[in-house]
Amino acid sequence: MKKKLKEIIKKYGSNRSFLVPILQDIQREYDYLPREALNALSQLIDIPISHIYTVATFYKAFSLSPRGRHQLSLCMGTACHVRKAPQIRDHLVRKLQIEPGETTPDLEYSFNTVNCLGVCALGPILVADGEYHGQMTITKADKILKELEKKERTTKKVAADEN
Secondary structure (H helix, E strand, O other): OHHHHHHHHHHOOOOHHHHHHHHHHHHHHHOOOOHHHHHHHHHHOOOOHHHHHHHHHHOOOOOOOOOOOEEEEEEOOHHHHHOOHHHHHHHHHHHHOOOOOEEOOOOOEEEEEEOOOOOHHHOOOEEEOOEEEOOOOHHHHHHHHHHHHHHHHHHHHHHHHHO
16 A cells, blocks of 8 residues: 555655645545555655544545445435435435445445535436436436446456456
8 A cells, every 4th residue: 555655645746735636546546545545644745644634524525434336425405305305315325224424334335415416406416426317206216226236237247257
């Protein structure tokens, strides 16, 4: 891990002012910010670990724990809320058996709620792996989960066939 971290830091000339891009690269590499990487980063660029954690927790884009292969975000803004987003949230909580902000134990899904996605006219909105799905219903949410599972099985089959 330390070797990869040194490569990332080298891109920025060990410049402390590039902390956010460095953290972005670390997250891109590991899909979250591992504690060991943050501790090593603190030593390598001489920034207090408390400052690194302040930055990492300030930006919602950063995750301090492993995230699922599939990212789900449900808008809970006013327009989505009045169009039954809470019922969709409750359904996804039951279906995935996790609360918003959590990841399934098998690391397949991470589920979050957000305050607004800025496409209120299409609400409720569910973002699945970066793809926006408007006028969401429980039935549509189930269909999206099935499509993600199918995509996952296909990816695993292709990988197995290549080996």
